[in-house]
Amino acid sequence: MPPAVDNSCYVQFKNVKKSYDQRTLVVVDFTLDIAKGEFVTLLGPSGSGKTTCLMMLAGFEDVSSGEILVEGQPITHVAPYHRNIGMVFQHYALFPHMTVEENLAYPLKVRKLPDTEVKRRVANSLDLVELSNFGKRYPGHLSGGQRQRVALARSLIFEPSIVLMDEPLGALDKNLREQMQFEIKRLHEQLGFTAIYVTHDQTEALTMSDRIAVFDQGVVQQCASPDQLYERPSNAFVADFIGENNHLAGTVLQRNNDYTELQLSDGSRIKALTGDCPEAGAACVLAVRPENLFIASDKVALDNRINATFITQLYVGDFIRYFFQLEDKSEIMIKQLNDHQAPKLSAGAVTSLTWSVNDGLALNLSTT
Amino acid sequence: MPAHLSIKEIADSQAQLRRKKLVLFAFTLPLLLFVMLAFVAPIATMLYRSVYHPTVAQLIPQTLKQMQGWETQPDTLPDSDSLVTFALELKSLAGERRSGKLAEEINRVFPGASSLIKSTARKLKHLDEQEIIASQGTILLDSHKKWHNPALWHAIASAGEVWTSRYYLTALDLQLSPEGAIESRDTRIYLKLYWKSLRIALLITLLTAVLAFPLSYFLANASSAKANTLLVFVLLPFWTSLLVRTTSWIALLQTNGVVNSTLKVLGIIDQPLELLYTEFATVISMTHILLPFMVLPLYSVMKNIDPSYFRAALSLGAKPLPAFAKIYFPMTLPGLSAGALLVFIISIGYYITPALVGGTDGQMISNIIAFHMQSSNNWELAAALGSLLLVLILALYWLYDRMVGVNNIKLG
Known part of the structure; x- marks a missing residue:
């Protein structure tokens, strides 16, 4: 028996590097511990190296340097078919010449399970994804959502302890995608597997994950729980990539552990939480989420206040976006619920915007 | 509204x-x-x-008309009126220098009749018409003893039929007996040749498939720059004349050709091998010539197979070989069957290569069709052989459709 397995380090990436051409690194020094039963998402723009990490864990790509461990055992030299890792592919990769049942039975037949057992498990699996009546159909005769569920069922049927999902919902429309997010979460909670999920859709990542690793240019920018990621992004890339943010240029005046005082480019002085912001005197950016900004009035007056000129508004439906210009021509956008309090502004109107100290974040200039 | x-x-x-x-x-x-x-x-x-086939009917219309009632009686000669009419018609044909055509036509149904008719025609040419009529046909019968053979007259009558199944029967190595029953011939030429063409075509299809499959797999999985360069080499044979390619095989395979001299230098053989003008030469050069027809559909199908299918099979626990056999290979079938169908149908009717490198051993059915069109002047038989080839191909296509399904074919 291997030494007692630490459940918080069920899957470990240790200083993993990957290069396809021995010159440029696609994945730069990736280190991540994943707990048993955790739902971890690798999130990032396309080409950021997230899928490559998944493929290295699945065994379809070699690791150029570093190690990947499962249950404390290095798996770098284990063949993919011996890793016992389930995988859902971007375009499902359902075998088109096999029926749904045959697709599901394939991993069991490969493992030489007795026929009765195969039948039982296939039936269970079809029940699990609510496709009992579709077993005899070919994948080509299923809708996108049904195919997706079959792919999911197939990756789970041989009871792998780890399931990898490579943008599994990318090809579905919005409604179906939300439905399937719920479905995947349900199965995850029901079966308790460890899930590693790759997506470039931040909403999907935020709603589904226990933890999210945000990738950019082969480097993990931040790995944290969704609320942490949204509320306390550790740098300007994460602040911009997750949700919407206003970025205002400024200069640090004074900095301590909790709060930073800064002067914005239009000359106003404001206070914000300290992010990864530089020393006093250096240039920085202030990140404020549009939903935390308010148009100042007698009733609404928060810690920070700047003057702005209204340009235009965008009607979205459940909310309205208002676009303003500061005195130095930099733009700022606020988002307000479309209720009876939504203000009516005419172009060119000068007003002031206000927000709480705890809703602004002083960050270093984006490195990217 | x-x-x-x-x-x-x-x-x-x-x-x-x-x-x-x-x-x-x-x-x-x-x-x-x-x-x-x-x-x-x-x-x-x-x-x-x-x-x-109206040729004979046009040459001796009167004779055939007179013989009509007689045809059903075996072992007797036609009546003297018929004989006189025939002699008169033969005389006038000889005068117009068309008796040779008749001789050739009758010879086909009655081997040996050619010289008989020609010599008789020469004799009749110099006789007077009245003399022939007066002789009641004895002049004709006396000119050669073969004229006493009823079988010859039956052959003439059957050659005179305008609508005939004779050529199809010949093409199938069958013939009509004097009693009108269908019987098989002693020597089987054409069935053997059909069978041989079928066998050679199948062998070529198999060989091209075996050669093209790994190549296409490699091309489909290579980087696009590399694949494009290599595809040029696959397509190169299309840009050179068929004759040039076939001739280069002659240069390779002949007695003192590249293959034989190399083997000799290496000390593997003492005497040159008989490579050229054999079935082997036909098969190997046609495999080379038809290879692109297999590579292109296979490549285009393989190119479109998402590598994630194979990966999915591996991730589900299948070892590479079974995953290849159960998952990848079935997905290449549309390309493989398209290529096989192309190569097979092209090769079964192939003419030029077997003609140049096949010798007598490596001849296929199209070579004999060409022979009947060009050398023996028997267009009717060539036509019958050609239509049987067409029927054969259609039948195989039908069979193929039943087994593989034509809808599963993919050319790109």
Whole structure:
């Protein structure tokens, strides 16, 4: 028996590097511990190296340097078919010449399970994804959502302890995608597997994950729980990539552990939480989420206040976006619920915007 | 507002549709005409020729008419009127220098009749018409003892039939007995040749598939720059003349050719091998020539197979070889079957390569068709052989459709 397995380090990436051409690194020094039963998402723009990490864990790509461990055992030299890792592919990769049942039975037949057992498990699996009546159909005769569920069922049927999902919902429309997010979460909670999920859709990542690793240019920018990621992004890339943010240029005046005082480019002085912001005197950016900004009035007056000129508004439906210009021509956008309090502004109107100290974040200039 | 179109609206939209169809049809008209003239018409003529043969009937119409009642009686000669008519017609043919044609035609149904008819015609040419009529046909019968053979006269009568199944029977190594029953010939030429063509075509299909499969797999999985360069080499044979390619095989395979001299230098053989003018030469050069027809559909199908299928099989626990056999290979079948069908159909009717490198051993059915068209001047038999080849291909295509399904074919 291997030494007692630490459940918080069920899957470990240790200083993993990957290069396809021995010159440029696609994945730069990736280190991540994943707990048993955790739902971890690798999130990032396309080409950021997230899928490559998944493929290295699945065994379809070699690791150029570093190690990947499962249950404390290095798996770098284990063949993919011996890793016992389930995988859902971007375009499902359902075998088109096999029926749904045959697709599901394939991993069991490969493992030489007795026929009765195969039948039982296939039936269970079809029940699990609510496709009992579709077993005899070919994948080509299923809708996108049904195919997706079959792919999911197939990756789970041989009871792998780890399931990898490579943008599994990318090809579905919005409604179906939300439905399937719920479905995947349900199965995850029901079966308790460890899930590693790759997506470039931040909403999907935020709603589904226990933890999210945000990738950019082969480097993990931040790995944290969704609320942490949204509320306390550790740098300007994460602040911009997750949700919407206003970025205002400024200069640090004074900095301590909790709060930073800064002067914005239009000359106003404001206070914000300290992010990864530089020393006093250096240039920085202030990140404020549009939903935390308010148009100042007698009733609404928060810690920070700047003057702005209204340009235009965008009607979205459940909310309205208002676009303003500061005195130095930099733009700022606020988002307000479309209720009876939504203000009516005419172009060119000068007003002031206000927000709480705890809703602004002083960050270093984006490195990217 | 009513939820349907009025009658006038329906009529208008139908007229519009018709106009559109008519315009589309007009675009295809030149091609249609071309195909009718250059393809459909010759095939129809060929089919017609293989059963319709009026030559003899045109040469000796009177004789055939007179012999009509007699035909059913075996072992007797036609009556003297018929003999006289035949002698008169033969004389006039000899005068017009057309007796040779008759001799050739009769010879086909009655080997040996050629010289008989020719010599008799020469004799009759110098005789007076009255003399022939007065002799009651004895002049003819006396000119050669073969004229006393009833079988010859039956052969003449059967050659005179305008509509005939004779050529099809010959093409199938069958013949009509004097009693009118169908019996097989002693020597089987054509069935053997059909079978051999079939076998060679199958062998070539198999060989091209075995060679093309790994190559296409490699091409489909190589980087696009590399694949494009290598594809040029696959396509290169298309850019060189078929004759050049075939001739280069002659240079390779002949007695003192590249292969033999290399083997000799290496000390593997003492005497040069008989490579050229064999079935082996036909098979190997046709495999080379037809390889692109297998590579291209296979490549284009393999190119479109998402590598994630194979990966999915691996991730589900299948080892590479079983995953290849169960998952990857079935997905290549549309390309493989398209390539196989192309190569098979092209090779079964192939002419030029077997003609040049095949010798007598490596001949295929098209070579014998060409022989009957060019050398033996038996167009009717060539037509019958050709239509049987067409039937054979259609039958195989039908079989193929039943087994593989034509809808599963993918050329790109």
